[in-house]
Amino acid sequence: MSATAAPEVPDAPVAARRARLWPMATGTFAIGFGSYVMAGLVPSVSADLDISVSQVGTLVSVYGFTYAISTPLLTLVVGRVPRRVLMAVALALFALASLGTALATTYTAVAVLRGLSAVAAGGFTPTATVLAARFAPPGQRGRAVATVFGGLTTATVLGAPAGNLLGPVLGYRGVYVLVAALALVALASVLLLVRAPAPVPGAEPGPEVAAAGPVGPVGHRRTLPVLVGLTLLVSMLETASALMVQTYSSPLLTDLGGLTGALLSAVLLAYGIAGVAGNVVGGRLADRFGAARSIVLALSVSTVALLLLTPATATPWTALGVFALWGFAAWAMNSPLQNVLLTLAGRHGQLVVALNSSIISLGTGIGALVGGWVVAGPGYASLGVAAAAVMLVAVLVVALLARRPAVAAV
Template sequence: MRRVVPVVPLLAVGAFAIGTDTFVVAGVLPEVARDLDVSVASAGWVSTVFALAYAVAAPVLGAVTGRWERRTVLLLSLAGFTVGNVASALAPDLPLLLGARVLTAVSAALYVPAASASAAALAAPERRGRAMAVVLGGLSAATVAGVPFGTWLAADLRWQATFWLLAALGAGCAAAVSVGLPAMRLPAGPGLAARLAPLRQGRVGAAVLTTALFMTGGYLALTYVGALLAPATDGDGTLLAVLLLVFGVPGVVGTVLGGRATDRWGARPVLLASVAGLALVLATLPLTRQALLPATLAMAAWGLTAMATQPAQQHRLFTVAPGSGPLLLSLNSSATFLGIALGGFLGNRVLRHGGEHAVDLLGPVGAALCVLALGAALLGARPSRAGDDREPPDQGGTGREPGRPAPRAAVRR
């Protein structure tokens, strides 16, 4: 009997803290820019640097800590996360704030891959998509509760209050994981060179590229959502918080539906449908951002389609190379944050050099990148020897030989 499955929701608690910290910057960016006396485009580096540090750190730290006990890894991550947010709240200028965000990102890079791989390894094969969706649900729940509340707090008080709140949340999550999660070891992971080796496989490289492209497309616009939605909100931070709430609630629905649809129909069709929907939403942003009602509908559709991609793509990577599933999740996490970083950087370039109507270009440029993501997904969609990108029922994505029992994580109370 799998005694550890009921604690999977605890992993989502940590993901909620990490997700809030990752996504809330888009909502508080106008306040950061005003307080530090920089442009919104310059303040966008707060998001870009965080994401880039995460993308670089995730595979390196995954290799270094692969043999460590999982609860220790998660607690170290949450401790660094707490300290990083305290430093962010105390930062008096943009360079020091960027340094604090690097510390926070490196700590976060330890958490999400470890939590996702643990949930996948500890769930029954037929429920693996749903187990991943529970952890990812913590990220999407952050967009529902954490990001709108943090945005409202920054508008009502100051942006530093948001980071103080995140520091307290990180400390609370660490306490919950310490008390509720059993000590657990997964099979020892490979080194960094071995972690990167699967990228030489065409299907794996195309899958990781798909993640990077659709995340770049989405975050090219989402990083600057305050400026993007200014015509609809008239610069009102509280109204922006409401629109971010509208983004987040369908995001949770998208994560849940994406996990269930992946278990039923396989990762490929769910991924293609959700990325195509995301491209359509982004392409129409110049029209929908002009007034409150169409902006509200656009944000709901944006959250639904964007978050539905996550369980499908994680499941696809976990099964495209069954013997390398956990390390591919780490690579996917790096690709996700590389996409966020590139989105912020490209958005900065568009705003600086796009002319009078530069903000209107953010959505269509992002949509074009999502179309490229569809091409990468189709390029990597050639059936494997198993004939499908569903998980082979006799292997469960573990890479074991047929007929041999699946390795289980070593758990002790």
């Protein structure tokens, strides 16, 4: 099927445009699942490859750092490649790398293949995000981006538990065959259903506007890179704050609340399910009340939830409630923040989204590292407060950004 098929007519039904978001959501789910399932496969990989648990952990680091470095570079190199073609190639490469992971017999081979998977993921996720914004009818960009991110959110929730469940049954090799199959399903749906969208009458200027030059007063144009940089800083701070706690959630709940087994799983699952709901609601809030206000609200609620984290461990029910509140708020800010970045970036939207993906990977590493320092020093009881302090800085930065007309108008 040709990548240069005739574009859809401008008055294509809204339902048809929304339907074309689901192949991209399927792709982000396949990629996210292949990324997060490794956390649940640690015992299986360790036993099958005869390597230590710490070496299995480095496979996660290989993926994360490769993604952080390669994604913006890849965006610069393939900037002129049609988006449908780029997504198809990325999904095909991800499927091949996942199948290779299932067949590999050495740690080095698996590490290389995880790196290739990260490169493929970097080619798909930012592209799908930008294209989702282009598909959106007027006033519905937040929901469109949230739909595509919903695949990644769901994969984040299901990845590690699915690895724990399927690892003993299928082995890590069988699980990665499943990942490859999911990527192939996403590839087929992209080839069959996704077309480059024609401009929508009355739609907001999207990230693909190929303007001859920047618009607006010269002073305004000069402040845009600063605004983009500050928005990326918010993304990094929010991710670092979340990962300070998320990385150590299980031992924190066990140490402070004595939660183990089914109770521990229930609290962690509540965080994930609430995160899926928050992702959906966050997109709708951005469309209705503006992205900047939605981000401030989400980050403020996250800050309160983190402050309540330690006292909430007094009972399983309060722990479940606070973790659910935190998960909802933490994921509700994703779609609004993407909207701000896409609007500020203009025709450089895909590069900025790629940079944000790298920033998130950087924030993940920083959060896990700083959280480890807190655990080794003051202890688990101080983890929520420390993370809330970082989140509060993000709230203050967004509050300042919201005063700028370019951000307030999103």
